[in-house]
Amino acid sequence: MKFSIVIVDDHVLIAKALRSIISNFPKFEVLYECENGKELQQKLTNKKNIPNIILLDISMPVMDGFETAVWLKLHHPDVRIITLSMDNGSDSVIKMIRSGSKGYLLKNTHPVELERALISVMEKGSYYPEWAVNSLFSGLDEQLHGKIEISLSEREKEFLQYTITEMSYKEISQKMFCSPRTVESYRDSLFEKLGMKTRVGLAVYAIKNGLAS
Structure with missing residues (x-):
């Protein structure tokens, strides 16, 4: 069974080219294409049209990528969003991640990396x-400045060490010899203390403040 993908991009030629490229990926298939977020909303009223992944452009008429990502996060949180844009600015990267995007690629990305993503x-x-990680370092630097003195428990510091790995929260809980719910409590506490909303932000904080092992 293949994972399903929807392409949301107002540039028809790019959308068609993406469909052609993805057709060569053994694990994936494109369900359909939309030209903006509003058209996507209409499509998703039918449960058969709900995909595993949405490749989402940012600059679109009617309803852009930022608005669309926020709407998807609220109404279809299980759908994974990958931003596919020409905009490599740190503000856009951070804003899309905060809006629910799970990945960020440029439109000149090689097909091999697209499949890997x-x-x-x-x-x-x-x-x-x-490049996106470097952009996050740059964009979050100002937000992180001056927060080193925030009081963290030893267990929170230990959890931060694992945020830079690819381990799931369940795997982290096994490493920390506690329940997944406890790990989630460490995460939520750090989100509140550091004013962040993503694991990426926690990872950047850990690295910049010497907490990563």
């Missing part, structure tokens, strides 16, 4: 190429 998002939950 699709597999990673399905198997591990996210995919961020090196």
Whole structure:
């Protein structure tokens, strides 16, 4: 059984090219294409049209990628979003991740990396190429500045060490000899203390403050 993909991009030629490329990936298939978020909303009223992954452009008429990602996060949280854009600015990367995107690729990405990203998002939950991680470092630097003195428990610091790995929260709980629910409580506590909303943000904080092993 193949994982299903929907392409949301107002550039028809790009959408058709993506469909052609993905047709060569053994684990994936494209269900359909949409030109904006509003058209996607209408499609998703039919349960048969709900995909595993949505490849989402940012700059679109009627309803752009930011609005669409927020709507998807609220109404279809199980659908994984991968941003596919020409915009490599740190503000856009951070905003899309906060809106629910699980990956961020540029439109000049090689098909090999596109397939790798699709597999990673399905198997591990996210995919961020090196340039996107560097962009996050740059964009979050100002947000992280001055927060080193925040009081963290030893268990929270231990949890932060694992945020830079590819382990799932369940696997982290096994490493920390506690329940997954306890690990989630560490995560939520850190989100509140550090003013963050994503694991990526926690990982960047851990690295920049010398908490990563």
